[in-house]
Every structure is written in C-alpha cells, then in structure tokens.
Amino acid sequence: MAGYLVAQIHEHVARPRDDLTTYLINAELHGQKLDPMHVVGTMMLLLIAGIDTTWSAIGASLWHLAKTPADRERLVAEPGLLPTAIEEFLRAYAPVTMARLVKQDMHWNGVDMKADDWILLSFPAANRDLAQFERADEVLIDRELNRHAAFGLGIHRCVGSHLARLELRVALEVWLERIPAFDLADPAAVTWAAGQVRGPRALPLRIL
Incomplete structure (x- = not known):
C-alpha cells in the first residue's frame, strides 16, 4: 500500500488536482510542507481507520441483534x-483500542511509566x-445518557466519527428493512479479531 501511495504522490506532484x-x-x-512519508502515513491511516473499524462496528451490532431477538x-x-x-x-462493542505516548515520567495506579513509552488505552x-454508566455491563438499546468513548475524547476524537455513525445507521436500517428476522446459524462458529480493532471476522447468520 505504501508503494502505491508513494507513486500516487509523485503523480499528484506532477499533475495536481482537486483531491x-x-x-x-x-x-x-509550522510553516513547512509535510514530508512525503508523513503524507503517506496520513493517507494509510485514513484508509485503515475508515474500513476495519466501521465493518467491525457493523458486524458487532448484527451479532448482538442476531443473538438478542427482543432487541432485534x-x-x-x-x-x-x-x-x-x-x-x-458503540459503547458496548467499541471496536478500537488506541495507542498513546506517555508525555512525561509518571507513576499511576501502581505502574511506572516513562516518557515516550507506548501505552494502549482500552476504549x-x-x-x-460502573462509575460512568448505570448497568454498565448490560446492553440497553434505549439508553439515553451515553457519553461513551468509542471515538475517543477531546483533541484526539476520531475525525471520521460522524461518517462512521452514518455508515452504521444506513447499514442497520437497510439490513433490518430487508432482513427483519435472523439469528446466529452457529454461535460456536463466530470468530473475533484479536488486535487493536475488535469485531467479528466470521459471523454465520440464518435468515428466518
């Protein structure tokens, strides 16, 4: 992918366009143009962040509805x-765990962390x-107070959060209109990704 994007950058330098x-x-x-590899990294991040996370959220939502007929x-x-x-x-099945750099040496909750250590924040x-959400381990589809962190918070909030919500809404709307009755064909056959982005990778469904 990086090789392809580098070629695209060279082509765009030679023939700029509105994209x-x-x-x-x-x-x-800071007054300087971005390094070409910075551009490559940004484009790769945008591509990956908008694909794996979204289909993982859609898949987890369908998994929940397939195993919870009352909610469906x-x-x-x-x-x-x-x-x-x-x-x-999004709250219950947040697909993303993000990495952050420790800014300065610190000791927190019995753990020593050094400046520039990588840590994973589990959204x-x-x-x-339990201090933030009533009945936190239950999925309540009519939960009104829901300040979840699925898209991060503050200055690191996901830039694509609105698009992700739209994609999730459209996917579930169309699915439920066309396939209102379905369940898990084989619960034991469902498999989940085991990396920083979590979601179903095999989700056999049965249309009723």
Missing part, C-alpha cells in the same frame, strides 16, 4: 430508536466503567 492527496501535499505544519424485534417495530441503539452498540473497558 485529498494534492491537499495533503500542499498542506503546511424492537428495532424492527421502532426504527426511530435506531440512532439511540447505535450509540449503545471498550472505559465504556464499561
């Missing part, structure tokens, strides 16, 4: 509840915090 690649090539940070039947009967349900699916674990 993201040209925009990044011309972008400046309620969303079919009350499609207006879907935006609220989507936020709960799914934060979303199950």
Whole structure:
C-alpha cells in the first residue's frame, strides 16, 4: 500500500488536482510542507481507520441483534430508536483500542511509566466503567445518557466519527428493512479479531 501511495504522490506532484492527496501535499505544519512519508502515513491511516473499524462496528451490532431477538424485534417495530441503539452498540462493542505516548515520567495506579513509552488505552473497558454508566455491563438499546468513548475524547476524537455513525445507521436500517428476522446459524462458529480493532471476522447468520 505504501508503494502505491508513494507513486500516487509523485503523480499528484506532477499533475495536481482537486483531491485529498494534492491537499495533503500542499498542506503546511509550522510553516513547512509535510514530508512525503508523513503524507503517506496520513493517507494509510485514513484508509485503515475508515474500513476495519466501521465493518467491525457493523458486524458487532448484527451479532448482538442476531443473538438478542427482543432487541432485534424492537428495532424492527421502532426504527426511530435506531440512532439511540447505535450509540449503545458503540459503547458496548467499541471496536478500537488506541495507542498513546506517555508525555512525561509518571507513576499511576501502581505502574511506572516513562516518557515516550507506548501505552494502549482500552476504549471498550472505559465504556464499561460502573462509575460512568448505570448497568454498565448490560446492553440497553434505549439508553439515553451515553457519553461513551468509542471515538475517543477531546483533541484526539476520531475525525471520521460522524461518517462512521452514518455508515452504521444506513447499514442497520437497510439490513433490518430487508432482513427483519435472523439469528446466529452457529454461535460456536463466530470468530473475533484479536488486535487493536475488535469485531467479528466470521459471523454465520440464518435468515428466518
């Protein structure tokens, strides 16, 4: 992928156009244009962040509905509840665990961390915090108070969060309109990714 993007950058330098690649090539940070490999890294991140995370969230939502007929039947009967349900699916099955660099040496909760250490922040674990969420380990598709961290928080909030929500809503809306009754064909056959992005990788469903 990196080789392909490098070739694209060279082509865009020679023939600029009105697109993201040209925009990044011309972008400046602290008065200097971005290094070409910075552009490559940004483009790779945008591609990966918008693919694996989204299909993982869609897959986890379908998995939940397939194994929870009461929630599936309620969303079919009350499609207006879907935006609220989507936020709960994002909270309960947040697909992303993000890495961060430690800014300075510190000791926290019995753990020593040094400046420039990499640490993983588990958004799914934060979303199950009993101090922040009532009945945190239950999936409540009508949960109204839901300040989850599935997209991160603050200055590191996911730049594609609105697009991701739209994709998730459209996918579930169309699915439930066309296939309102389904369940797990074989619960034991469901497999999950085991990396920083978590979601079903095999999800055999049965249409009823």
